[in-house]
Each structure stands twice: as C-alpha cells, then as structure tokens.
Amino acid sequence: MSTMMLSRGLSVSCGPLRARAGSSLPCCSLLTLSHDKRHVQLARSSLTVQPLGLRQPPQSCNTAPRQQQQRLQQQQQPRQQVRASALPFVNAAAQAIPQWDLLCGVAAAVCSIAWVKIFDRLKRAGVLEQKLSRKLVHITTGPIFVLTWLFFSDAPYARFIAAAVPCLNGIRLLAVGSGLISNPGLVNSMSRSGDKAELLRGPLYYIAVLAAVTVLFWRDNPAGAITVSMMCGGDGLADIVGRRFGTGKLPWNSNKSWAGSAAMFFAGMAMACGYFWLFCSLGYFECFPLQLVLPYLAVVCGACTLVESLPVNSWFDDNLSVPLVAAGVSMLVLPLAAAAAHGCSLPQQQHVLQMLHIS
C-alpha cells in the first residue's frame, strides 16, 4: 500500500479562512464538489492566513525538497479526479431500482441478525467459547457494517437508511434488555453473565456509536472508519490477546496488559489502514502517501489505546470512551495530515490548526 487518503471533509479547506486574511500563503489544496456531485475536483488554491501564531512571515507550504515535491505530485496526479460514487454497479442499480437504498438497508438488517445467530450457533455447538464468540461479534459486526456503506447510492438520505440498521438493532436490544420481549439466545450470546440488563450497556453503546459515525462521517470522512477500527478491531483484539498473552500488566492498571494494549494499537491501526486503502482506491478520498499520514494515524490510535488502558471502565464504558477519543483526535490531527501532505511545515500546520479550529 503506497498511498493514503484524506476525505474532502477533512482536507484543508482554505475558502472560509480568507475572511481573516492578512497575507497569502499558497499552501493547501481545496477540494470542491462539482455540480453533478459525482466528481470531486481537486483544485490548487491559495490559503490566505492571518499570522496569528507564526513568528516568521508565512512562506509557501511546498518547502519540501524539489525531488520530494515532484514525487508527491506524481503520486497525486492520478488522483486529481476523485469519484464520489465508487462502485459502478451501485449507480446503475440505484438508477434502475428506485428503492435501492431501502433494499440495501433491509439486506444489511437481515444479515446483522443472521451474523449474530451464526456465532450463537457456533457457541452452542461448542466450537467457540462464550467470551470468544461475543468478542468475535464485537470485532466483526462493526467493520462488516462499514463495508455495507459501499453498496448505498450517492443519495443524500442514503446514510440515514444505513444508520437505520444499527438503530433497528438498538431497538431490539432495548426491547430484550428491558424485558419487553424475551430472547434468551440473544441475552446469552451478548451478555457476559446472562443478565439481560447488560444488553443496555456495552452492546447498546456499540450500536449507538455505529449509528452516529454513519450519520456524522459516512464515506466522506476517515474519522468514521478510524473510530470503528479502534472500537471494534482495536478494543476487541486487546481483549483476545490480553487474556491469552497478557502476563505483563500495565503499571497504572493491573487489569490490563502490555500485550493487550499493543494488540489494540496495531490491530486498530491495521484496520484503519485497510479502510483507508479501500476507500481511497475506490475514490472516496483523496489519496496521499501512506508514510506521510501514518504518524498522524499513530497519534489517534495511541490516544485511544491510552484511554482504553485507564482504570475508568467501570464508570465510563470503553465502547463510548474509545470512539469519542478516536473521533475527536481524528478531527483534530487529520487536517494537519492533509496540510503535511501538501507540503506544509510543522509551524504552518499548527497555524492551519489554529485557523481551522479557532476562527
């Protein structure tokens, strides 16, 4: 994998900053949607900044050595046209079948129930033990759900139909967890102790996060894929690896181990990279070289791993704390990654951050 992406949502947008213009800094690229919303044009733009935090006068962000700049430009050239709709058959199907998105939503909802049932069967058959079966559901359902996003059309309401899938699962958990309807199979496979009220904590938060990232980030913003990667891949693998190999405990939490935290960091990062690669090669995001964005991704994954390791889980569920940190830190550092990918130096990146978040 040689490229990395940033979404149009997270690319450094220079337009709104002009109001506070003091001087002109040709720095970033501006991603704009073309009128038919099927193509995103990547256009060079001039960032006009007020030198709030910069001691030196602003210079061009493309201060990288000429060879590096040329290499970057070559890598970026094939990506000048970023498609907003990736799978061609989806466009064709959405045009041919008016209820396409609804069909996708129903199919995903049916698959979600079937997927949980498969693990329940495997557990009953003695193939998987209870804890492992539950963790595998935790690790797999969110990431598979994110993959289903690819089948939805470009319609503005598509994300809401997709978000209805976790919402329907949430209603089911609410009904079973509160005792409104009886489903011992679901209680057994989704709870640790067999208490139905447990469904109203970890599993319900998990589902709420999936619904929120679908509506807030959808396919346009890498923060969503990172959040799911850390909550599902990262946190899930921390448990599986930590329980098996976690002999060396963390000094600040004797319940967690170095092995578990390392697994969380690397599994979350690997899953996020996988999504980046997939969404980028399908054309949802602008692609940038992996080596440029990887350090920023490491900051996000590191912050999530640290939060997960703290002894606060008893009062703040890690299905909430990890996604909150993942989304928050992603929103903070990914614009910097975009700036870096466009050749901005560190002080200029800090300046971009100030402009993006303070103005």
Ligand SMILES: C/C(=C\COP(=O)(O)O)CCC[C@H](C)CCC[C@H](C)CCCC(C)C
């Ligand atoms: C067991 C789960 C969370 C508990 O976390 P923790 O307390 O161990 O930290 C996961 C619960 C999953 C849920 C019942 C089903 C979610 C389905 C999802 C919204 C859609 C998947 C669609 C796809 C096509 C499989």
Ligand SMILES: Nc1ccn([C@@H]2O[C@H](COP(=O)(O)OP(=O)(O)O)[C@@H](O)[C@H]2O)c(=O)n1
């Ligand atoms: N960083 C971590 C996380 C979990 N683990 C192991 O996984 C078990 C369950 O972790 P947890 O209490 O965070 O479980 P969940 O709330 O994520 O389901 C712990 O008791 C540890 O044995 C670990 O060793 N290191």
